[in-house]
Amino acid sequence: MIYVDNNSTTRLADEVAQAMSEAYAAGYLNPSSQHQLGQKARRRLDDARENILNFLGGETTRFQGDRLVFTSGGTEANNLALFGLGKITGGQVIISAIEHPSISEAADQLRARGTIVRVLPVNTDGVAQLDQLSDWLAEPTRLVSVMLANNETGVLQPVTEISHICRQHGVPLHVDAVQGIGKIPVNFRSLQASAMTISPHKFHGPRGIGALVLDDHVKLNPAMFGGSQQLAMRPGTESVELTIGFETALKLAIGAISEAGIRMQFLRDRLEDTLLKDLGSDVMAINGRNALRLPHTSNIAFPGIDRQALVMALDMAGVACSTGSACASGSSEPSPTLIAMGLSEEVISGSIRLSLSRDTTEEEIDEVAKRISNCIKHLRRS
Ligand SMILES: Cc1ncc(COP(=O)(O)O)c(C=O)c1O
Known part of the structure; x- marks a missing residue:
């Protein structure tokens, strides 16, 4: 075949499978445990998070700067962005007409709860049209979310221009970069977006993990509760092994x-x-x-x-x-x-x-x- x-999805790279199986064999335990084994897992998790941010051009030191929230994949990261970014009450949300269902259907849910959702049209080549964006942004807007590249056509979207317009209006921009990462160079700081979604199974990494990158001043309201992991923005025990697979896959993809x-x-x-x-x-x-x-x-x-x-x-x-x-x-x-x-x-x-x-x-x-x-x-x- x-x-x-x-x-x-992509095939898991041999090097990623190797790194993950070594991590499983190393027996990393719960990074939130207080004992030495837990602390060892915490250090490895923090290293992987910092390396991933650095590979993506984020600006980070361990305790400040851009942040990276691990999720179960791109779908969860997109949902987290749409429901949790920006001021939580009021304000419209703007997306494009060609977003992945994890954005467009999350937007439908917001609409059903009373949020105004505006949709940027695309031209016949599938490129988002921005003529109305500035006018729309004159209204109170909680978030703009536009993908970096479309999953069906591969067509690149004018995210740099969108981010420029969003900054003029002080509105956060979320970029779903799932299909672009590992295929074209992506630098989170150059994009000047507030948040960006990544999913490593699209670049020969493991399925079951993804991430939302957040710039140093954007606020993320959690969608889940019941733990203090990841600054309580996305609680739940982290998998060091999947994180290592993510880190290895990203390093390989960027290198190649x-x-x-x-x-x-x-x-x-x-x-x-x-x-x-x-x-x-x-x-x-x-x-x-x-x-x-x-x-x-x-x-x-x-x-x-x-x-x-x-x-x-x-x-x-x-x-x-x-x-x-x-x-x-x-x-x-x-x-x-x-x-x-x-x-x-x-x-x-x-x-x-x-x-x-x-x-x-x-x-x-x-x-x-x-x-x-x-x-x-x-x-x-x-
Ligand atoms: C553009 C885009 N965003 C989000 C997703 C969802 O990612 P995941 O499969 O990791 O949930 C996909 C998956 O196809 C995608 O193509």
Whole structure:
């Protein structure tokens, strides 16, 4: 099976598995325990937290500066940001039309509780449009949350510009950087955001851990209660082992970023160009192609083809890819991202996502292109 569904999750890197198994063998115990073993676990946890912050360009000393709150993953970090950042009462929240469900559905919950939620539209390339942002920010606003790059198209969002406008209005900005970290250089301080979400299983780290980075002056109200861990912002016993996996994966991803970025982009472009040459532009189109994109993501429309049938045919042909947002039943809803881009129903219902990783090889990409072409030709005939 050739795996091109890396925006969904990635393979755990061997070095990460090794570091985690050594951590489990070292028997790190509860970092909140007072005995020596607990203190040893606390020191290792604090080291990992500080290293992760440093890798991300955060400014930290152990007791002040930017902070990093470990969570169970990106979904929890996004929820924590949306419900807990900024002044807790009153004020609208602004998001973009293409946020991950862990932001858009959390925003629906806020709306149901009386918060005004405003949604920035995107253009046909999937880039958030900021024309109304300053006007909206003239109203009391608790938080703006916009992703760094879209999970379905890979299209980069104008977060630097948004952060500039937010600072002019003194409104905190949260950036969901889940798909960008490890693929393009990301520096938390340069972004000048108040908070940023990270999820290491997207860059060959462990599933079950994520983080919310907070700048030194933003306030986070907790969503859970019952412990003093992580300054009571996210209580619960921390896993030193998962934290070490996170730290190791981030170090590896950042170390490999320039070479891997160039290679993934070369392979992604090769895949798109080969398909275009073989099938022609009247049979397929690349969603978001005119915008700046992450180097490893390709969202391809085959109008007239049913995306679900195509993904299943590809699965049978030994290619694992995705239709975008899969729901629990395994079927897929039409992509809210592609809908927000104003694409036609035919394009939306025929679009699939292919996402590479630093492990993807040229042979695999050539094989994927061949198998997609065959499946499309077969589906078009039938
Ligand atoms: C942009 C984005 N944000 C958040 C998440 C949620 O992350 P996690 O799977 O760690 O909960 C994802 C996962 O696909 C994502 O793509």
